[in-house]
Amino acid sequence: MFSQDNKFFLRILTFKYYPSSTGENALAYIFAYIHDAINYRTKNKDILIFIDEIDSALHPRWQQTILWYLLEYLNSFEDYHFQIVFTTHSPIILSDLTDNRIIRLKRDKNKIKIFTKENQTFGANIMRLYYDDFFMDNGGIGEFVKKKIKQVVDYLNGKDNNISLTEVQYIIDHIGEPTVKRQLKQKLNELVSNKEQTLIELIQEIGVQEAIERLQKRK
The missing domain is CATH 3.40.50 (Rossmann fold)
Known part of the structure; x- marks a missing residue:
């Protein structure tokens, strides 16, 4: 003073x-x-x-x-x-x-x-x-969640296999921004639905046991 x-x-x-x-x-x-x-x-x-x-x-x-x-x-x-x-x-x-x-x-x-x-x-x-x-040119969320959401988006687009479906569901369920959450959940539901349909078709084609063996080899 x-x-x-x-x-x-x-x-x-x-x-x-x-x-x-x-x-x-x-x-x-x-x-x-x-x-x-x-x-x-x-x-x-x-x-x-x-x-x-x-x-x-x-x-x-x-x-x-x-x-x-x-x-x-x-x-x-x-x-x-x-x-x-x-x-x-x-x-x-x-x-x-x-x-x-x-x-x-x-x-x-x-x-x-x-x-x-x-x-x-x-x-x-x-x-x-x-x-x-205050120079918030990179958006209004933290860098950690930004990278996590990007990882989810990449997974939903078939570009990232380093994250599990369970983790993807967990992240989407806990997103606080309703528009982002709704769009990601819709994309996830479409992906899961397509995978379920593919699995059904595979079982019908080659049988349950062989389908399970093929899926295990993919992992």
């Missing part, structure tokens, strides 16, 4: 209240440091506040309220003027800010560059902000 006379105030504050979560501690430290600086460390009325990753360790519900409570708290100091600069990786925090108050940074090889977006952030849909402002 800095003031216009270029003094830097930092004091290690220790809290001893239990039980407390990491998020509760993060909130306590933010407000405690500000309170400490204003009341005990400076007489300057113009204060610049820096907060690194204001959303760190905060539950999404707390991310929705942190700026509101922070501004309410600072507004209680009527004779002071504050400017707050903070970093965040949270689209929830971003949705509380107008786009003219946001500086977006992006790593380009070994350099950090400022980039601009045309979209307005204030009150914007949080999921849209994820895609527009």
